[in-house]
Amino acid sequence: MKKDQRRESLRRRFAGSRSWLAVGTLAAYTVMGSSRQSLAAVKPGSEVSPGPGGPVANLPVKRFNIAAGGLEDGIKAYEQATGLTVRVELPGGTLAGFQTKGVTGLHTVEEGMRLLLEDTGLSYAVQGSSTMVVGLKRSESVEVTASLPDTVSMNKFTQPLIDTPQTVAVVPQFVLHEQQNTTLRDALRNVPGISMAAGEAGAQGDNLTIRGFTARNDIFLDGIRDFGSYYRDSFNYEQVEVLEGPAGVQFGRGSTGGIINQSTKVPAADKFIHVQTQFGTDATRRISADVNEPLKDFAAGSAVRVNAVGVAGGVAGRPYAENKHYGVAPSISFGMNSATPGTIGYFHVTESDTPDYGLPWLFNKLAPANRHAYFGFPDSNNLHADVDVVTGRLAHSFNEHLQLHSIARWANYQRKAQITEPQICSNASQAIPVGRYVSALPTSSVTGAPCTYTPATPADLIAVNRNQIAIKSVESDLWDQTELTARFKVLGVRNDFVGGVEGGQETSNPVRTTYKNVTPTNLANPNPHDAFTGTGTVSSVTHVKSQSVGLYFVDTVHLGRMFDLSGGVRWDYFDTRYSLYVPNTTTPATLASQDVTKPTYRAAFVYKPNAHGSVYFDYGTSFNPSAESLSLSVSTSVLPPEENETYEVGAKYSLLNDRLLLDGAWFRTTKLNARETDPTNSNNIVLAGNQRVKGVQASAVGRLPQGMDLVLGYAYLKSEVLSSKFFPTSVGYPLANVPKQTFNAFVTRNVVAHIKAGLGANYVAARTASSTVPFTPLTFGPLTTYIDPATGTQKKGYQVLSTGIKQVPGYWVFNAMISRPVTDRIELQANIFNLANRFYIDQPHPSHLIPGAGLSALFGVNFKF
Known part of the structure; x- marks a missing residue:
């Protein structure tokens, strides 16, 4: 389903210049530690053959539904699914003799092409920025740098990110790795509008606000509410998705400021460790x-x-x-x-x-x-x-x-x-302005007696x-x-x-x-x-x-x-x-x-x-x-x-x-x-x-x-x-x-x-x-009798002399x-x-x-x- 719905996004992804792809490929190859001699051999149009467990495994996945049969029909279905052009460099009429096992399920674009050509004796190459070339296997091979996510992992959202009418922040795998974001809280520090809070008395674990409203109960795991009170490790994350703004239609109760979805890793077609x-x-x-x-x-x-x-x-x-x-x-x-x-x-x-x-x-x-x-x-x-x-x-x-x-x-x-x-000292139950009265002083949390400390009291007392x-x-x-x-x-x-x-x-x-x-x-x-x-x-x-x-x-x-x-x-x-x-x-x-x-x-x-x-x-x-x-x-x-x-x-x-x-x-x-x-x-x-x-x-x-x-x-x-x-x-x-x-x-x-x-x-x-007591009384006058303006009756209390946020x-x-x-x-x-x-x-x-x-x-x- 999503392969067709995202065709426009895929077309955009491959619609740039050849030079950008070549430079990105060279950078990826350099990061993997290849030699200068190998780098010199890499040119636009050379074969792209992802290595085991390489960055390709972390690319956003697409859904394929290409039936087994003739490779010629399979290539046409691949073009329709991805928006790419596939050019076959084989003698005329030769392609008709090749068969494909088909490609079905969630795969990256590169995985989809590799599976399409599996056991055919053919390989693919990237030429320019919107064309795949199919031909005989070549000797040169490089790895492709993991690209930016263009979708969220949940089927609830049918459009690519750029066309999704909502603020959606995706923290991808490469960010988690480079920053060593080992916890969900660390990953969320990459998203503006989120702030951390301490756990409540009955709910230890991750607690935070999104756009000003608590999201303690708005943490999801692969689209289902992850209700538990625990501190979440990122070891099984593919990416972290934050949808800020309205999400009640997709997720039900809560989601006042938004939701957080932990997208987990799933088995892939490549072997790696x-x-x-x-x-x-x-x-x-x-x-x-x-x-x-x-x-x-x-x-x-x-x-x-x-x-x-x-x-x-x-x-x-x-x-x-x-x-x-x-x-x-x-x-x-x-x-x-x-x-x-x-x-x-x-x-x-x-x-x-x-x-x-x-x-x-x-x-x-x-x-x-x-x-x-x-x-x-x-x-x-x-x-x-x-x-x-x-x-x-x-x-x-x-x-x-x-x-x-x-x-x-x-x-x-x-x-x-x-x-x-x-x-x-006990917390103030209300914010009382200067000049107003309180019926009792704050109490010591140790003795229960009036708390006599002031902001100037030495710590050792x-x-x-x-x-x-x-x-x-x-x-x-x-x-x-x-x-x-x-x-x-x-x-x-x-x-x-x-x-x-x-x-x-x-x-x-x-x-x-x-x-x-x-x-x-x-x-x-x-x-x-x-x-x-x-x-x-x-x-x-x-x-x-x-x-x-x-x-x-x-x-x-x-x-x-x-x-x-x-x-x-x-x-x-x-x-x-x-x-x-x-x-x-x-x-x-x-x-x-x-x-x-x-x-x-x-x-x-x-x-x-x-x-x-x-x-x-x-x-x-x-x-x-x-x-x-x-x-x-x-x-x-x-x-x-x-x-x-x-x-x-x-x-x-x-x-x-x-x-x-x-x-x-x-x-x-x-x-x-x-x-x-x-x-x-x-x-x-x-x-x-x-x-x-x-x-x-x-x-x-x-x-x-x-x-x-x-x-x-x-x-x-x-x-x-x-x-x-x-x-x-x-x-x-x-x-x-x-x-x-x-x-x-x-x-x-x-x-x-x-x-x-x-x-x-x-x-x-x-x-x-x-939110209810944003400022608190700091100092008080002696116990005195005053007229309550609300009732007109006499009461005893302490006048508030100063307050603080x-x-x-x-x-x-x-x-x-x-x-x-x-x-x-x-x-x-x-x-x-x-x-x-x-x-x-x-x-x-x-x-x-x-x-x-x-x-x-x-x-x-x-x-x-």
């Missing part, structure tokens, strides 16, 4: 392997692929914090050369960390603690997760215009955590409570998603249609424990060797089960060459059952339920002035039910979902034969009825707040001559609370964890003697800690890399992170602050076989 070994500062050790073995004669073309990783190491600048995990991801594909290819994959990760919830707040800013201070109990604190995911994928091509895709998953996420959260956050839980997911993609004409107008149904069951069963009598410590001199004396009591046992189903369709109508009109509708049913039991009490179990039926909509218009660019307008809606994160209560079960709408106007353009892609957009997202909890009564929750984020962003991704790769991005976000019932003083202030500006850059280039060097930077502006400052971080091939199979690489050893807060939370890693380095040897 990739091994990366890394050693670094803070006793870091990491080894990963990617092994692919084709089984060409089994089940109409099969292949087995295994990815594995093992990691152990500390965190620069944070003593006692430790990350340890291992993972394995085997998969098998069958029927790769048939009309019904399938893949079965298993993914397992075991994580066993010594967690670090960083440093405490002191009223409105970071407490004056040493950046290396550790407030936890390294022998008692732990963060353990076991993740098991089994995924089956099956597709069937009825013909080149109609295809069916189905993906089914069983997932089980087990986690157990006990983490120390350092606290000094401040006591720190070691609040224990303890949870044990099992989450599960049983899901199926089936989609039909079709290309057809109505009254001569071409339509690209995708419609689907998905649904299943999600469960969450957290057991929370509360600890008492935990030994406090001193802010200036915390002692991690204190014996853990806390006594734990199970405070709650929760069971949540959600069953849901979604029906959706999106249709793109091509109104001539220059205009596309698309629209989509989705209907979701979300049924949640909740029970809460408090042990050792006479309180009966709390039961609650919620049924949500909700439609979402999307409409877009694309104008394509030429073959290299597009201008678009996009509108979409989404919703956030109370049980979105599988958490519910009696008071929230009666509330309808929050509703969101987004407008976006943008433009995209490709340059230099599609080796440089530029895009920019203006957008506005409004949450119309945000949930608010009464600060004086936690059981009183209403839909009363309005929030808005608007801004602009731009990015550039390129694979240029001389081995130059670049990733650039900038976003400006203006977030604000528009209205609030319980927190009127928050109106006009920014939302939590939304930096006004973010910037990312990473540029690499071949310099000398096959050495590639790179330099990058990330900037994140200041962020506030809370509760936020973390912005920061810059600089990184660098250098690599050099030793042979065509061995490469040396070094990456240095946080070159200036800057101290900054990477993950803020209203109750604690997690610093970013200090100066660190990784030194690796990469093997290819």
Whole structure:
């Protein structure tokens, strides 16, 4: 299906000059460590024969459906599928005697041609920039540099990226490799408009915001929600896809600011072995392997692929914090050369960390603690997760215009955590302006008495409570998603249609424990060797089960060459059952339920002035039910979902034969009825707040001559609370964890003697800690009697003398890399992170602050076989 829908994109990719292709080919060959003599022999028009496991394996895949039979017919079908011209250099009439086994399934353009010519005794060559030459085998061969992704991996999106009316950022394999982005969080630092946040009490693991709204529940794995609370490693990523803006029609609940999709590696037609070994500062050790073995004669073309990783190491600048995990991801594909290819994959990760919830707040800013201070109990604190995911994928091509895709998953996420959260004073429940009164002073988190500290109090006089956050839980997911993609004409107008149904069951069963009598410590001199004396009591046992189903369709109508009109509708049913039991009490179990039926909509218009660019307008809606994160209560079960709408106007353009892609957009997202909890009564929750984020962003991704790769991005976000019932003083202030500006850059280039060097930077502006309490009272007058202006009655309280914005400052971080091939199979690489050893807060939370890693380095040897 997608091969036809992307024909225009493929034509653009090969529509540039011959010289660009030749220079790119030479650069790739140089990187692989080939000799000067071999380079001298390479000319435009020489044979392209990808080596085992070479960069071709990482090119964006296309879908082929070429039947076995005469090679002449096969070549015509190949031309139709790719938009390329194939010139046959054989004596007249000779081609009729050749037969092809056919090509079916997902392959790169080069893989498709190689499979088409398999066992024919013929080979192919690239001549110019839009022609494949088929003829007798030649002696010269080179590898082709991996190009930029032009599509996302999900069949939900039928158009090439340049014609997709939405901001879509793809972090491809070459970026993950050059920057050594070993985690999902590191990969997402290449995407503007995203900021990191610390894990919540019940949800450790990756937590972040997209365009100002939390995306904790908007992380997907191959198009299905990846609900588990764990820190994600990139060892099994093909690429990371971020769709910013409206996505409710394609993905259902959530997706206020966008979604993140982890596209995993699948078996390929080539045989290869990739091994990366890394050693670094803070006793870091990491080894990963990617092994692919084709089984060409089994089940109409099969292949087995295994990815594995093992990691152990500390965190620069944070003593006692430790990350340890291992993972394995085997998969098998069958029927790769048939009309019904399938893949079965298993993914397992075991994580066993010594967690670090960083440093405490002191009223409105970071407490004056040493950046290396550790407030936890390294022998008692732990963060353990076991993740098991089994995924089956099956597709069937009825013909080149109609295809069916189905993906089914069983997932089980087990986690157990006990983490120390350092606290000094209680958080303010409301933002009270100067001159107003509070009924009570903030209390010490250690004694419960009034907190007498001020911002000027010396650190060695401040006591720190070691609040224990303890949870044990099992989450599960049983899901199926089936989609039909079709290309057809109505009254001569071409339509690209995708419609689907998905649904299943999600469960969450957290057991929370509360600890008492935990030994406090001193802010200036915390002692991690204190014996853990806390006594734990199970405070709650929760069971949540959600069953849901979604029906959706999106249709793109091509109104001539220059205009596309698309629209989509989705209907979701979300049924949640909740029970809460408090042990050792006479309180009966709390039961609650919620049924949500909700439609979402999307409409877009694309104008394509030429073959290299597009201008678009996009509108979409989404919703956030109370049980979105599988958490519910009696008071929230009666509330309808929050509703969101987004407008976006943008433009995209490709340059230099599609080796440089530029895009920019203006957008506005409004949450119309945000949930608010009464600060004086936690059981009183209403839909009363309005929030808005608007801004602009731009990015550039390129694979240029001389081995130059670049990733650039900038976003400006203006977030604000528009209205609030319980927190009127928050109106006009920014939302939590939304930096006004973010910037990312990473540029690499071949310099000398096959050495590639790179330099990058990330900037994140200041962020506030809370949307409801953006500023806090700092100093107070004595207890006095005053007249309450709301009621006209006399009350006693403390007058607020000064306030301060509760936020973390912005920061810059600089990184660098250098690599050099030793042979065509061995490469040396070094990456240095946080070159200036800057101290900054990477993950803020209203109750604690997690610093970013200090100066660190990784030194690796990469093997290819």
